Amino acid sequence: MKNLTYLRFEILRTLRNRRFLIFSLIFPLVLFFAIASPNKNIIVLGIPFPLYYMTGMAAWGSMTAMLSSGARIAAERQIGWTRQMKITPLSTWSYFTAKVLSGYMMALFAIIGLGIAGSTLGVSLSAVQWLTMLVLLLIGLIPFAVIGILLGHLMKVDSLGPALGGVTSLFALLGGSFGPIFTSGVMLKIVKDIPSYWLVQASRSVLSPSGWPPAQAWIVIAIWSVVMARIAARVYQRDTQRVS
């Protein structure tokens, strides 16, 4: 990222948007304490419940954070700011990079916030495990960065709020953020092809001997990223419309 001043203001703008903070940080934290405190000592599918739920909520919050960069793109398209940016030397690539990085920053807040919340409920991991968890979540968010850019070009601001809420909730639900919904059978096979499933499974991975998820996780995340990026690129190219 060549232009640090631009990035700094992008981040500032993201931080000033209270709504994003509430949805990506406050909601998951509240839900975490509400659900995990009474179930502190339960083990879910071999994972201590607070660890599982901490990861699930971190996945939910950070997905919301990533997708909210799409809302910002849609808003800037709608008011014609994107066109104004196109007549500056800022490249399209840098424009999107700044959006993704500020999304990642919000995601980082959500992950760290949930990490702290988790440790108050007895989640205790080694430094290596914490770091592994962080890296896995950040990588698992790549498809959501791309989906955010895609939605930002497909939707109007008015419909974007509900759409983002719906998309994140669906991904979070199917991925098991609120608790595992499929533990066997064909449905489990299907949800394993969804990137949010592997975000939540970061909790299992850090407890595994190797600390890393199976190959399927990497493949699913890579395929989603590439396919979404191709669709987003096509939509972007089509999007030369003037605003009125």
Next chain:
Amino acid sequence: MRALEKDRSGIVLTSLSKSFGVVQAVRAIDVNIAAGEIVALLGPNGAGKTTTIDMVLGLTRPDKGTVTLFGQSPSDAVKAGLVGGMLQTGSPPQYLNVRELITMVASLYPHALDVDEVLRLTGTTEIAKRSTVKLSGGQTQRVRFAIALVADPDLLVLDEPTASIDVEGRRDFWNVMRSVAAEGKTVIFATHYLEEADSYADRIILMARGRIVADGPPTEIKAKVGGRVIRATLVDVPVAELSQLPGVSNAERRGEGVTLSCGDSEASDKVLRELLARYPGARDLEVRGVGLEEAFLELTADDQDQADALRAGTDFNRGQELQ
């Protein structure tokens, strides 16, 4: 130093064309603008001004023809920071104050102006700390102008920059524009106010229905389209006598009514005074602008789209009456 690196050939549009479906927004126009010129693109709504400007800025891809800015493609010129633009539509993004916004935009350019200087020039110093979403229409336009200006561009492109500014604010705006343009910048601005084009441009390019119908110094264009017509009820005075009045270019009679054509508002004022002094019996006096749409009809007389031009011109006329 920059001037040395830069090709002085200015802005060249060659048979530039763009259609939207069946609408031919811009029809094979050729324009040559020398570096340092201040040019007004004058025309009614739908004339193709914005489409032309969007192609100049590289925002819209031409169907046919080419644009070069100082010898480069629009996207290269934009990348090099040579271009500053104020688009017809668009508002600044939220969650920033005015100073932060200008600072952010300035950071994107290789040789931006000092932010405080730009705030001062555009009269936005007092609102520097105000949030971008709490600005009035006129303030927003100034901020948008500051965004275009902070690049210290060689080419400044302004698409109807004074829309939504009151008359007084308009004058301020153009004074600032003039002073920055005096530094040798090339300026292209779109407007549908003849007065604006006349007062602030060195040259007016008149567009209608996607074509250039006239191109020349403001005096020339004004003579073509700025005419006034006086109507009066006046009996017993021969037309030949009326057409001798100083300032009258043509006189006609229909029954008791006479119609006198004059060059511009100055001429019509003179004729009016003379008329009343010489013929106290003159009644029902009425002065009006020829209306740019009528002028267009004349200028595009060989164009089969006359009727469309007239329809497109309705708004134009309203703009003129506002002055």
